[in-house]
Structure formats: structure tokens, C-alpha cells
Amino acid sequence: MTLFQDGSKPNESPRRRSGLALISTAVVLGGLALALLPAPYVIERPGPAFNVLGNDQGKKVITITGAETFATNGELDLLTVSLVGNREQTPSWPEIFGAWLDPAQTVTPMDEVYPAGTTVEESEAESVAMMEESQQSAIYVALTKLGYKIPQQIYAQQVNKNAPASGLIVAGDFFETVNGKKPANYEDLISMVNNYDGETPLKFTVLRKSERKTFEISPKKDKDGQYRIGVFIGTKYEFPVNVKLELSDVGGPSGGMIFALGIYDALTKGALTGGAHIAGTGTIDPDGTIGPIGGIRQKLYAAQLAGAKYFLAPAENCNEVSGHVPAGLQVLRVEVFDDALKAVTAIGQKTDLSKLETCVSN
16 A cells, blocks of 8 residues: 555645646547558558469469460569558558568558549559550560561550540541551651641541541640640550460559560570579560569569569669669669560579679669
8 A cells, every 4th residue: 555545746746647647648549549540651562473484373374375385494473562551441550650660661652552533443453454565565575576577556545535636536446547657556656646747637547447537636745845646555466376374463564574584485495594583573665675663672572582583673773773682682684675585594594694784782
């Protein structure tokens, strides 16, 4: 039993005790309120790695018919990032504080991942569409590298409202000619539009459900000074062989380079990797350009966790890679498909890698 029944100190006034109690209560309530408030962030974490030379859920990731294929070994890992949170269910503040302290995780503003006005379903649908387009580009790059001639058809994916082409071109139209000339590819079409003289409308001939239509359209300059007609362009390829790519629950365009390497390996004799465990990431354009991706640091850790020893990184991501390479992982810088092919071939043949470009770590 204490000498003071209420547990207070001899000289402590009731007012002071009351003030301390109020402060303690405020701190507790503030902490509870913070824990319950929605966080305007998502957390990016290392996701699973998928070997495109192997299987996913019992099915081969790459299946090719109509051409001879060859056995291979080793691993070419396509890497992913796991997202924690969305507009409907945000991560907790303790999770966010923990992620801030973890070099393998990144806290990203919600609007950068889920733009305002976009639903989770719309974002996921866009991600799936980007994956499908990247796969088509990967098939095209691998096959053309092997000498296949592949016809292209350019079509309108989407027409912006109030754009020069609005009310004329519709989604699904295939572009045949511009001022009587057939564009060879997407880049050629862009060049034709951008060469607009600012006065005489361009004549676009399109194929719409087997019917040809011609429209006169006057492009407008965008904020970068480039002429545009307000159409998002897609490319359809007529592949001479059937390449089927299957990967569950993976979206986005960042697997393009690895898919292209896997397809090339399947159609050439021997194991391209020489049995090595290689991971990588990067978008791929039809001309072979390897583009930057998001979540590069999470993918570095995903590669390490999967056991990869080598990592192919897009040149434009090197500034994010430098100084953040996990132990035991060698990062090689790639800018075009030929760079990636050269790097994997060198690794597979166990040649000196010192002449290959790297993302130098500070």
C-alpha cells in the first residue's frame, strides 16, 4: 500500500496530473486516428519471378508451332512487382512506415499508380492490354532477328474526343495510305503526319470492315510542336509461325525483352543461357529498342530472391540501379535487343564479361 492512496507524488498538483492525462490521451487518440486514416500511398514490393523457359501453373510459358524448336536449359526470369494497396483498400500506416525503412520496398503516391478518376478495374485492364502489346512486339523482334519477313498492319486503337480525326477515323480502322503512300510501320505513319505543311489536309484511306473510306484531316500541333491527329495506333502482325505466350496474373509491358530472348532461344539450337540463371526487365519496341520500366529496385531484389546471378537492366534505368544492387547480382546495361542477346550469349558461353556495359554502382 502506498503512502498516497491515489498514487500521486507528494508535491504534484491535481492540475498537473490532469494536464498529463490529457496529453497522454491526445497522443493515444492521435495514434489511433492516424492508423485508421486512409493512406494516399501504395507500397511496391519484390514480386515473384517467372522463368519463361519453363512452366507456369503446369503449362509451358512459350509454345511455338509451325517451326522447329530446340530443347534448352537455364533460366530467363521475367520479374514482377507486387503492389500493396489501391483506392479501395489502402495500406496501413504501420505498413508504410515499415516500407520506408526497407530498401527493397518503395512507397509511391497513389495517383502515380492509380490516376484520379480511374478505377482499379480500368487500371488492370490497361495493364493486361500493355502486356498483350508487349508480347506481340517481343514475337516480332525475335522472329525478325531470325530472318523472318513479317507484314504489318497499322490500325486505330482509340480516337481522342475533339481531336482532328474525331468523327472520321474510328477504333478498328486499318490505315492503308496517307496521301496515296502506304506507311511501312508505325514510325513511318508518324513521320507522314508530322510532315504536314500546315495548310493542305492529309488524305487518309482506311479499311473498315472490308470497306475503304477516305478522309481529309488537318493535323494539329501538340505541346511539343509535333503534328498529331489524335489517334492511338496499334500494330497487327501476320506471323509466319504461331507463338503462344502464357503467364498468369502478370500485366504491363516490362516483360517484352525477356519474352523476346526466350522465343529466340526456343528457335535456335543449344541453350542460349548455357544453364545460367539470368533475370531482366525492359519493354521492347518493334525496332528492338529496350525501354525503361517502373519498380526497377524491387525487381533487383526479386531477382536476388529468385537466385539469379545476372540482371539485364534497361539503359534508361541505370540511374536508379546505381548504388542499389543487392549482393551477389551482376547488372548489365542493355539498350537494344542485340545488346541483350550479346550479354546472354556471353554469359552462356562463359566468356569475359568485362567488355559488356554495366550500370556502374557508386
